[in-house]
Amino acid sequence: VMGVPITYLDKHNPDQFEILDANNFIIGNRAPQKPHGLIKDKDGSVEGRIVYARILIRKRK
Structure with a gap:
């Protein structure tokens, strides 16, 4: 499974x-984040706000 940006839909x-x-991927009403407030790779949040929306895709067999 991969998380891809929403621009992937064009392709x-x-x-x-x-x-x-x-x-x-929001837990409760807030997104998990690293203590320094920068982007947390798995959910794409910056300072608790989701700013990098992702779509989960899987290769067909």
Whole structure:
């Protein structure tokens, strides 16, 4: 499974990859973040705000 930016949708090939989910990784009402407040790679948040939306895709077998 990979997290890709929403701009991926322009290039999506449904024969090669399936879309699993949009970016719904918020825990409670806040996104987890690193103590220094910079981007946390797994959820794309900056200072607790989700700013880098991701789509989860998986290669078809």
